[in-house]
Amino acid sequence: MSSLTDVGPVAATRTDSGEERAPRKPRSGALLGVAAWLIGFLFVVPVLWMILTSFHSEEDAATNPPSLAAPLTLSGYKEFFGVGTGANPWPSLANSLTASVVSTVIVLLLAIPAAYALSIKPVRKWTDVMFFFLSTRMLPIVAGLLPIYLFAQWSGLLDNIWLLIVLYTAMNLPIAVWMMRSFLAEVPVEILEAASMDGAGLIRTLRQVVAPIVLPGMAATSLICFIFSWNELLLARTLTGTRAGTAPVYLTGFVTSQGLFLAQVCAAAFAVSLPVLIAGFAAQDKLVQGLSLGAVK
Amino acid sequence: MSTILETGRGRGEPPAPPPPPPPSQPPSGALRRSADWARRAPLLPALVFTIIVTQLPFVVTLIVSFMDWNAYYPDERGFAGLSNYASVLTDVNMRRAIWVTVVLTVVVVLVSLLLGMGIALLLDRKFAGRGVVRTMMITPFLIVPVAAALLWKHALFNPEYGLLNGTLTWVWSLFGSDNPPQPDWISQAPLISVEIALIWQWTPFMMLILLAGLQSRPLDVIEAARIDGASSWQIFRYMTFPHLRRYLELGGLLGSIYIVQNFDAVFTITSGGLGTANLPYVIYQTFYQAHDYGRASAAGVVVVIATIAIATLALRTVSTLFQEENAR
Numbered sequence: 001m002s003s004l005t006d007v008g009p010v011a012a013t014r015t016d017s018g019e020e021r022a023p024r025k026p027r028s029g030a031l032l033g034v035a036a037w038l039i040g041f042l043f044v045v046p047v048l049w050m051i052l053t054s055f056h057s058e059e060d061a062a063t064n065p066p067s068l069a070a071p072l073t074l075s076g077y078k079e080f081f082g083v084g085t086g087a088n089p090w091p092s093l094a095n096s097l098t099a100s101v102v103s104t105v106i107v108l109l110l111a112i113p114a115a116y117a118l119s120i121k122p123v124r125k126w127t128d129v130m131f132f133f134l135s136t137r138m139l140p141i142v143a144g145l146l147p148i149y150l151f152a153q154w155s156g157l158l159d160n161i162w163l164l165i166v167l168y169t170a171m172n173l174p175i176a177v178w179m180m181r182s183f184l185a186e187v188p189v190e191i192l193e194a195a196s197m198d199g200a201g202l203i204r205t206l207r208q209v210v211a212p213i214v215l216p217g218m219a220a221t222s223l224i225c226f227i228f229s230w231n232e233l234l235l236a237r238t239l240t241g242t243r244a245g246t247a248p249v250y251l252t253g254f255v256t257s258q259g260l261f262l263a264q265v266c267a268a269a270f271a272v273s274l275p276v277l278i279a280g281f282a283a284q285d286k287l288v289q290g291l292s293l294g295a296v297k
Numbered sequence: 298m299s300t301i302l303e304t305g306r307g308r309g310e311p312p313a314p315p316p317p318p319p320p321s322q323p324p325s326g327a328l329r330r331s332a333d334w335a336r337r338a339p340l341l342p343a344l345v346f347t348i349i350v351t352q353l354p355f356v357v358t359l360i361v362s363f364m365d366w367n368a369y370y371p372d373e374r375g376f377a378g379l380s381n382y383a384s385v386l387t388d389v390n391m392r393r394a395i396w397v398t399v400v401l402t403v404v405v406v407l408v409s410l411l412l413g414m415g416i417a418l419l420l421d422r423k424f425a426g427r428g429v430v431r432t433m434m435i436t437p438f439l440i441v442p443v444a445a446a447l448l449w450k451h452a453l454f455n456p457e458y459g460l461l462n463g464t465l466t467w468v469w470s471l472f473g474s475d476n477p478p479q480p481d482w483i484s485q486a487p488l489i490s491v492e493i494a495l496i497w498q499w500t501p502f503m504m505l506i507l508l509a510g511l512q513s514r515p516l517d518v519i520e521a522a523r524i525d526g527a528s529s530w531q532i533f534r535y536m537t538f539p540h541l542r543r544y545l546e547l548g549g550l551l552g553s554i555y556i557v558q559n560f561d562a563v564f565t566i567t568s569g570g571l572g573t574a575n576l577p578y579v580i581y582q583t584f585y586q587a588h589d590y591g592r593a594s595a596a597g598v599v600v601v602i603a604t605i606a607i608a609t610l611a612l613r614t615v616s617t618l619f620q621e622e623n624a625r
Contacts, residue, residue, distance in 0.1 A: 033424030039416055040430035046497065047436050049460050050448050062458040065467035110346060113339030123336045127619070129344070131612055136351040138608035140558045142577040143597030144354030146361065146584050151354075170350035173343060231441050234560045234577070238585060248443040252565060255447065262458070265451050269444035280439035287435070288505045291551075 054266035061263040076267035089268070091243075092250035095161055097275075099236075099246060100229035103168035104222050107176045110169070111221070115180035120189055130178065137174040145238055152239055161244040167235050172225040175290060179224070182289070183217030216286075223283035224290030227276050247272045355601065361594040368588035381595035391596060393572065394579040397488065398557060398603075401575055405495045406552045410545060412496070413503025420504070421511045431508075438501040446565035449494040454566075456481040487571035491562050499556070503548045510544030511537070543618055550611035557604055576600050 052068070053061045054077065060070030082088045118126045148167065149158075157163040187210055195205035236246040245253075254268055280287065365377040385391045420431055440448070453460045462479045469477030483490045514537060522532055560577045567573040569582065576596060584593035 029422065029424070032419055032422060036416070036419040036422075036424060036430050037426065039419065040433035043497065043500070044433040044436050046448060046453055046460070047440060050440075050452060053452055064458045064463045065470065066458075066460060066463040110343040114343035117336060117338075117340035121336050123340055124333070129340065131616065133343075133347060134615065135608060135612060136347055138554050138604060138611065139351065139355065140577065140597075140600045140604050142558060142560065142580050143358055143601045144351070145580070146590055146593055146597065147354040147357035149584070150357075150590075166350060170347060173347055177343060227439075231443075233443050233564070234581070237564075238581070248441060248561075251441075251443045251447060255451070262451055262455075265447055269440070269448050273440045273444045276441055277436070277439045280435065281432070284432070284435065288509045291502055291505065 050266045050270055053263055054270050056263050058261055058263050061266070076261075076263035077271065079261065079264045080267045080271060087254075089247070089250055089254075089271075092245050092247045093272075095164075095240075095244055096230055096247040098161055099164045099168055100226045103165045103172065103229050104225040106165070106169045107172045107225050108180075108218065108222060111173060111176035111180050112184075112218075114177050115184050118177070118181045119184040120187060120192065130181065133174040133177050137171070141171070141234055145234070148235075149238060158239060159241040159244045161240075163239055164232075164236060164244065164246070167239075168225075168229040168232065171232070172228055175228070176221050176225055179221045179286075179290060180214075180217060183214055183221075186213050220283045220286030220290065223279040224287070227279050227283075230276055230279075358594045358597050358601075361590055362598045364591050364594075366590040368590060377591055381591045382598075384592055385595045385599060390574070391579060394574050394576045394596075395599070397573060398575040398577075398600075400488065401492060401495075401559070401563075401573075402553050402556045404492050405499060405556050406549050408492075408496050409499040409503045409552065410549055412500045413548065414507050414541070414545070416500070416504045417507035417511055420508055434504055435501050437497050438499075440498070442498065442561040443565055445498055446494060446562045449490070449497070450483065450566045454482040454490055483567065484571065487567050487573045491566050491573055494566060495556065495559065495562050499552055503552065506548040506551075507541060507544050510541050514540050543614060546614045547611070547618070550607055550614060553607050554604060554611060557600065557607070 049066075055072040055074070056067075056070050057073050057075055060067050061076075063070075080087065080089060082090075117123050118130060123129065148163075152158040152160075152163055191205060191209055195209075231248065232246075233248040233252070236249045237252065240246065240249060251268060251272055255265060283290070362381055363377060363379070365373055365375050365380075367373070416434060420427060420434070437445070451459070456462055456479055459482075461482060462477075465477045465479065469475070519532055519536055522536060527535075558577055559575065560581065563569055563573055563575055563578045564581075569575075569578040574582070577600070580593050580596045580600070583589050583596065587593075
């Protein structure tokens with residue numbers, strides 16, 4: 001595309017054409033704006049409902065028609081976090097945090113050198129390597145589940161958080177390689193080469209030229225890997241039990257063991273989703289790139 | 298860059314050709330080989346790790362799929378030929394699961410693509426609070442899938458006090474009726490319920506990809522067409538849509554790859570009951586509960602074959618986008 005479309009953050013783009021369109025058909029433009037608001041609202045209502053219900057008492061949560069203006073309370077959260085119920089989600093939350101953060105760190109440690117060898121000093125047939133990485137992300141996890149389970153059983157790694165860390169690393173590595181490659185590809189190689197001639201220049205170049213390009217990309221990549229690991233259920237459900245169970249596994253067992261408490265379910269769903277919501281909104285501008293495995297910028 | 302797959306290294310320059318320029322005067326075979334290995338070294342840890350963790354299990358699955366192996370009968374382990382495949386393809390439950398997987402994937406992908414395109418077109422226009430609406434639209438995708446499934450199952454679909462029936466009661470009462478319809482969504486339409494929950498989560502994904510596509514359109518050309526008197530429909534039909542086609546393909550293929558594998562929604566909303574068990578769920582059950590390793594592996598291979606068909610198309614689309622950017 002020409003440099004005309006080179007406009008950076010999505011939200012700020014294409015204002016000029018919109019402005020030109022608006023005076024021509026003011027009414028239909030306003031109508032379409034209202035339609036967009038309505039649809040956006042419709043999509044967010046389940047989430048808003050979840051948040052509102054999580055702050056209601058169980059009696060107010062289970063009414064028909066819904067009681068929107070019922071008094072707010074923290075009892076759903078208190079019960080989820082085990083005040084008076086004996087439930088304890090903390091180990092599973094800690095496991096999720098460990099698995100997501102540690103695997104993301106390892107992913108970056110593996111992906112950055114790989115991305116370097118695929119962009120700045122590319123190996124022969126680097127596109128083939130890129131597509132090999134991508135193809136591994138497309139194979140269904142469920143088809144590899146049995147050998148992984150048997151291996152874990154044989155090696156005593158069943159219900160061990162390190163097994164999940166290794167698997168999540170493999171799961172996120174292709175995305176990270178694709179994303180990091182596209183960021184490293186923006187580094188001007190000539191400056192890097194010139195700087196590597198004298199050592200003092202190299203550090204300054206790394207700090208002043210490379211870091212501003214690569215660090216935001218690294219942050220976005222980490223956030224997206226974190227989200228994928230935090231969300232994962234199938235592997236965690238199959239390979240962990242009481243010790244290494246993650247938050248999604250805790251959620252699946254939560255309803256059956258506690259009976260149905262709507263406010264508590266909503267509190268649990270919101271509490272477990274909160275890290276992903278924060279990470280997702282933080283990475284909003286790079287979200288497309290991560291979700292499309294780096295194919296769309 | 299708002300477009301796809303930037304591969305050129307310098308911004309203003311023509312992109313570098315994919316293979317690295319070999320040294321103009323290769324000094325000696327040994328030297329060049331060691332230089333090659335120096336280039337490859339940073340790549341190797343990631344590559345070796347990926348091959349071991351992702352490729353080895355599939356090889357084992359392929360081998361086990363030709364074996365008689367049930368953990369409950371450890372003495373009867375042996376070569377089974379194609380009998381696992383025969384039982385996968387003839388078993389009523391397995392065939393049902395294959396069918397459910399196809400329906401689930403096709404419905405969810407098509408509906409989210411259509412909705413995503415409509416919403417992307419709306420969000421491509423300038424209006425007050427566009428950023429807010431975009432954020433609202435993304436939110437469903439940022440709910441942990443299990444949590445989203447629990448939310449739909451208990452807070453929305455529940456026949457007694459879910460939001461859907463609660464809203465029906467409220468709307469009917471506005472018109473003075475105290476006899477609103479109160480369908481039991483999940484038992485009356487189990488598969489559609491799962492589909493609705495998934496469409497809710499995946500429409501934002503499609504919307505984001507298509508919005509990125511819309512915003513990479515060459516505006517100058519579209520402006521010129523408008524000045525030449527092209528109607529909005531003509532611009533959409535002959536300019537926007539052809540440009541969006543690649544992005545539609547990409548969204549559809551990536552969405553298919555993820556949804557063919559879906560486990561969380563089926564597991565949480567219906568526990569595979571009421572005819573909603575898809576292949577991943579049945580494989581999970583065959584291996585985790587029935588311990589029939591041979592059959593589970595054969596079913597796994599069937600999923601892989603189906604996925605490879607989609608993945609090949611997906612890789613081709615990505616590759617086209619990749620080369621287009623290279624050629625520019």
